[in-house]
Structures are given as structure tokens and as C-alpha cells.
Amino acid sequence: MKSITLDPTWYVNDAAFDWLYPERIQQLSRQHWTPVEVAKKAAKFLASEGGKILDIGSGVGKFCLIGGHHFQEAIFYGVEQRKELYHFAQAAKELTAARNVDFINGNFTQIDFADFDHFYFYNAFFENLVEDGHIDQDMEYSVSLYKYYSRYMFKGLDDKPSGTRLVTYHSLEDEVPPSYQLVDATVDFLLKMWIKR
Ligand SMILES: C[S@@+](CC[C@H](N)C(=O)[O-])C[C@H]1O[C@@H](n2cnc3c(N)ncnc32)[C@H](O)[C@@H]1O
Numbered sequence: 001m002k003s004i005t006l007d008p009t010w011y012v013n014d015a016a017f018d019w020l021y022p023e024r025i026q027q028l029s030r031q032h033w034t035p036v037e038v039a040k041k042a043a044k045f046l047a048s049e050g051g052k053i054l055d056i057g058s059g060v061g062k063f064c065l066i067g068g069h070h071f072q073e074a075i076f077y078g079v080e081q082r083k084e085l086y087h088f089a090q091a092a093k094e095l096t097a098a099r100n101v102d103f104i105n106g107n108f109t110q111i112d113f114a115d116f117d118h119f120y121f122y123n124a125f126f127e128n129l130v131e132d133g134h135i136d137q138d139m140e141y142s143v144s145l146y147k148y149y150s151r152y153m154f155k156g157l158d159d160k161p162s163g164t165r166l167v168t169y170h171s172l173e174d175e176v177p178p179s180y181q182l183v184d185a186t187v188d189f190l191l192k193m194w195i196k197r
Contacts, residue, residue, distance in 0.1 A: 006095045010113050011069045017062065020092040032135060033062040034169060038191055042120055042167040043067030045193045047074035051117035054079065056108045056117055057124025058151065061089030068101040079104045079111050080133065113156035118165040121175065131192040150174040164196040
């Protein structure tokens with residue numbers, strides 16, 4: 001069996017980070033996992049006051065592990081519906097000895113938004129709108145599921161107190177309530193930072 005050795009610079013760039021995972025997961029990286037530089041920028045904004053940060057649809061844990069490494073004063077949680085990806089996230093957490101990172105296996109609709117302070121979202125529900133490029137063939141996809149999840153997240157975010165921070169990456173913004181004010185964005189407008197009024 002091939003064993004994985006931890007590169008002590010696992011967090012410096014995408015190629016180094018990918019080595020925490022088997023080849024099949026590495027191949028999904030470019031399309032499905034947040035780039036290291038984007039994760040750092042997003043985490044800096046969300047962790048500015050510490051607190052509990054939730055990645056909604058955390059995949060193999062890339063955002064949480066990069067964020068947790070750079071911003072030790074915050075705790076990064078990730079909720080992921082696919083059991084296999086959750087296990088890869090747990091394995092990477094152990095390899096990197098991350099102490100302020102936790103992963104939950106389940107649908108985000110089982111999560112109580114009241115338990116978290118700030119939120120990260122990399123277009124997790126988009127897989128319900130497209131025909132190809134899926135992570136696997138194990139899930140049911142539908143436009144109605146996209147709408148249901150987007151509305152559910154919208155409501156969860158709308159119920160949060162003023163000052164709640166949100167970062168969206170590649171989002172169609174159906175899940176962003178108008179009570180969230182856009183306060184910063186990258187030049188390509190793919191990464192957006194929001195604060196609840
Ligand atoms: C684009 S990936 C982003 C992964 C991670 N946040 C990152 O940035 O590296 C979106 C992930 O959301 C997960 N996902 C989609 N719908 C979900 C749901 N309803 N509950 C939990 N996870 C979900 C998918 O399985 C996928 O792993």
C-alpha cells in the first residue's frame with residue numbers, strides 16, 4: 001500500500017497541499033477545492049475576530065485546513081455530505097496535526113447555524129444545476145434540490161445577528177440575503193466578502 005508522507009510545507013501552494021490526498025482526489029482539486037491563496041484571503045476576513053467558522057460543503061477540508069493553519073485564534077468547522085470526502089478530510093487533519101479544525105459528516109441542513117459565527121461557501125449546491133463535472137455519480141441532483149438548499153441557507157444566514165461575516169466563492173448568490181452587505185471582492189468578482197447589517 002502506498003503511504004503518504006507529510007511535506008512540512010503542505011500549506012504553501014496547491015501542488016504541495018494536494019499531496020495530502022490520493023491521486024483521484026488530487027485530480028478533482030482544480031475544479032472543486034478552493035485554491036490556497038483564495039482560502040487564505042477568505043479565512044483572514046472570516047477569522048478577524050476569532051470565533052467559530054463553518055465551511056458549508058467542506059469537501060476534503062482544504063479551506064478549513066489552510067484557514068486553521070494561518071489563523072489559530074479561530075476554530076474552523078466543515079460539514080460535508082459525502083462520507084468518503086469527510087474521511088479524506090479527517091485523514092488530512094491528522095497528517096497536518098491541526099488542532100483548531102473539526103469536520104462533520106452530514107447534510108448542512110442538519111446543522112444549527114446558531115452554533116457558528118461566520119460562514120464560508122464555495123458554491124456547494126451548483127452540482128445540482130449542471131450535467132457534468134460531478135465529484136461522483138453517487139448523489140441525486142436536481143434543480144429543486146438546488147432551490148431547497150439555497151433557500152435553507154438564505155434563511156439560516158438571515159437569522160444570524162448583525163456583524164456575521166460571510167465569504168462566497170463562485171456563487172450565484174441565491175443563498176445571500178439582502179441583509180448582507182458586500183464589503184470587499186477580488187478584481188474578478190469571484191470571491192466576495194459580506195457582513196450582515
Ligand atoms: C465546490 S466543493 C468545495 C469544497 C471545500 N469547501 C473547498 O473549498 O475546498 C463543494 C462541496 O460541497 C458538498 N456539498 C454539496 N451539497 C451539500 C450539502 N447539502 N450538505 C453538505 N455538503 C454538501 C459537496 O459534496 C462538495 O464536496
